[in-house]
Amino acid sequence: MKKIFVLSLISVGYFLNAQNLSNSPYATYGIGDIKYDNTIETTSMGGISTAFISDFTSNFNFANPANNANFELTSIKLEATNENNYFKTDYNNTKSTKHSTYLSNIALAFPLSPRLKMGLSYQPYSSKSYEIVHLDELDGGVVRGNRFKGSGTLNTAQIALGYKVNDKLAVGARANYYFGNLYDLNELAYSSAELINGYETKNSIKNFNFTLGASYQNLNTSTDRKFTIGATTTFGNTSNMTTDYVNSTYFYSDAGQTIKANESIIERRSTNSKNLMPLQASLGVGYGEENKWFLSVQGDYKKGESIAYFGQSLDLQDSYRISAGGWYLPNYNNFRSYFSRIVYRYGAFYEKGSLQIAGQNINKFGVSGGVLLPFKNSSITRMSGLEIGVEVGKRGTLKYNLINQNFINLRVGFNFADKWFRKTLYN
Numbered sequence: 001m002k003k004i005f006v007l008s009l010i011s012v013g014y015f016l017n018a019q020n021l022s023n024s025p026y027a028t029y030g031i032g033d034i035k036y037d038n039t040i041e042t043t044s045m046g047g048i049s050t051a052f053i054s055d056f057t058s059n060f061n062f063a064n065p066a067n068n069a070n071f072e073l074t075s076i077k078l079e080a081t082n083e084n085n086y087f088k089t090d091y092n093n094t095k096s097t098k099h100s101t102y103l104s105n106i107a108l109a110f111p112l113s114p115r116l117k118m119g120l121s122y123q124p125y126s127s128k129s130y131e132i133v134h135l136d137e138l139d140g141g142v143v144r145g146n147r148f149k150g151s152g153t154l155n156t157a158q159i160a161l162g163y164k165v166n167d168k169l170a171v172g173a174r175a176n177y178y179f180g181n182l183y184d185l186n187e188l189a190y191s192s193a194e195l196i197n198g199y200e201t202k203n204s205i206k207n208f209n210f211t212l213g214a215s216y217q218n219l220n221t222s223t224d225r226k227f228t229i230g231a232t233t234t235f236g237n238t239s240n241m242t243t244d245y246v247n248s249t250y251f252y253s254d255a256g257q258t259i260k261a262n263e264s265i266i267e268r269r270s271t272n273s274k275n276l277m278p279l280q281a282s283l284g285v286g287y288g289e290e291n292k293w294f295l296s297v298q299g300d301y302k303k304g305e306s307i308a309y310f311g312q313s314l315d316l317q318d319s320y321r322i323s324a325g326g327w328y329l330p331n332y333n334n335f336r337s338y339f340s341r342i343v344y345r346y347g348a349f350y351e352k353g354s355l356q357i358a359g360q361n362i363n364k365f366g367v368s369g370g371v372l373l374p375f376k377n378s379s380i381t382r383m384s385g386l387e388i389g390v391e392v393g394k395r396g397t398l399k400y401n402l403i404n405q406n407f408i409n410l411r412v413g414f415n416f417a418d419k420w421f422r423k424t425l426y427n
Contacts, residue, residue: 016129024085024395024405025130026362028150029355030305031203032126032182032317037063038104039123040079040411044370044389045325045345048296051230051284054219055291056383058417060119064213064232064282065160065172068117071109072419075384079105079413091401100129104411105278115164125156125240128182143191152182154205162213171214178207178277195249195262202244209277210236224290236282241273278303288326291380295326304354317361323347325368332380345373345389358400366393370411384417 027033042049042063049063057072081104087096099245102124109119128150136144156179162172189196215230250263280302288294300321306313325347334340351364370389378384389411396405 004148006358016185019036025087025132025403026396026405027126027128028132028148028184028354029357030126031154031205031316032150032152034126035104035124036068036321038079038411039063039077039107040051040105040387040389040413041345043391043409043411044345044347044368044387045296045323046283046349047300047321047323048224048286048298048325048347050213050232050282050298050300051215051228051286051296052294053215053228053230055294056380058383058415059092059159060105060107060117061162062121062158062160062174064163064215064230065117065119065174065211066213067230068109068162069164069170069215069217071162072111073417074417074419075108075109075417077105077107079103079173079387079411082410082412083202084408084410086397086406088236088402088406089401089403090398103411112286117162119158119160121158121160123156124153126154126182128152128184141191145187145189145191147185147187147189149185149187149261150183152180152203154178154180154182163237168218169214170215170368171212173213176209176211176277178204178205182367195251197266198247200246200248204242204244206240207277208236209234217251219290225293226288226290227285228286228288229283230284230286232280232282237277243271243273244268245271253427259411273306276414278305284323284408286326291329291332293328296324298323302354316354321351322350323349325349329380341374341378343374343383345370347371349393356401358382359396359397360402362396362402364393364395366391366407368392373416382417384415387411387413387415 003383013130016152026032029074037047039041039058049061052061053067055072056074060071060075061067080101082101085098101201105121105123107119107121111117130150132148134146138144157177158174160172160174165171186199187196211230211232211234212215215228217226217228219226246265247267248263249266250260253259253261282298282300284296287296302319304318305316327343327345329343330340332341346369348367349365353362353364355362368389368391371384373386374383391409394406397404398404
């Protein structure tokens with residue numbers, strides 16, 4: 001049964017690469033709409049993970065692989081996300097909605113020894129899926145149309161190792177591989193002209209970098225209170241992003257506008273970028289009571305970058321994110337009350353975005369919550385169950401005819417945890 005389950009996991013990973021994810025119109029810039037971290041556990045707590053060491057033996061932390069000192073079981077996670085975006089702009093008082101459901105995370109983790117733990121994960125990192133049409137009526141009844149269209153997904157595969165140095169200190173490392181193709185198309189057409197002028201950009205991405213992490217946790221055994229501090233740094237960018245840019249004129253020969261005819265190339269250019277995934281760093285502190293509650297505050301920093309966009313260089317700003325969140329477990333020993341054994345999660349975040357348009361930073365903030373509903377036979381040492389999370393927030397602004405985006409993201413998944421590789425003893 002377990003062998004069949006692993007094969008199914010690999011098949012799910014194959015189809016994850018072919019997903020079409022919905023996102024914001026701001027995904028037109030750069031490498032798309034970055035999903036930050038798709039795990040339900042992390043997003044339900046506002047994004048805190050750097051100083052979060054799970055009290056349970058069934059949860060593996062990929063964001064900071066040093067935080068897996070308590071991990072003892074083989075864990076398989078399958079998670080899906082439902083995104084609901086509501087857009088509004090003062091330009092012509094335009095409103096729009098967009099919905100998408102996709103597989104957001106698959107992960108397999110297991111202990112190699114009592115001190116060394118390992119995890120493998122696969123999830124979408126960013127995506128483009130938008131189409132915007134803008135029409136202007138010029139003098140003489142001529143209509144000018146601009147069409148912006150984007151598609152593609154950038155995925156990430158990760159392998160993480162965590163090592164427990166002693167009862168208080170642990171270190172970890174994660175290798176990150178990013179791959180995928182992203183497409184952008186900007187078309188200009190006039191009602192008085194037969195040909196369309198199109199600017200097409202294709203980014204083919206293969207990127208590899210490393211994340212190093214460390215954590216320190218001090219547990220007061222007399223009070224069961226604990227203090228945690230953690231830090232991570234992502235560096236070693238070995239990017240290979242090839243950008244193909246084509247400026248041409250043509251017309252479509254089919255109603256679906258997919259087949260170009262009579263295409264004439266005006267300009268063709270190809271460039272390579274080496275700074276696709278810039279330096280990132282995170283620092284977090286946390287405090288809590290063993291098997292009862294936990295609260296953490298975290299700060300994330302991401303260095304700015306430049307990326308080719310419609311034949312030009314787009315400069316993204318330095319960005320940061322402040323997160324706060326945690327969890328609460330009423331009484332895991334109370335088997336008479338199921339609600340006392342549910343893990344309740346909560347959090348909030350503010351993100352100063354890297355994108356700046358018309359002098360306005362495209363920032364983002366939100367609140368989140370979630371639960372881990374344990375399976376009937378789950379105990380504190382085998383916390384398997386159904387995970388549910390919700391995230392509500394806002395991105396962007398209405399100033400200068402920009403777009404305000406309200407979102408409600410729902411997440412659901414399963415965590416199957418068991419001790420697979422144990423010896424059978426015979427009397």
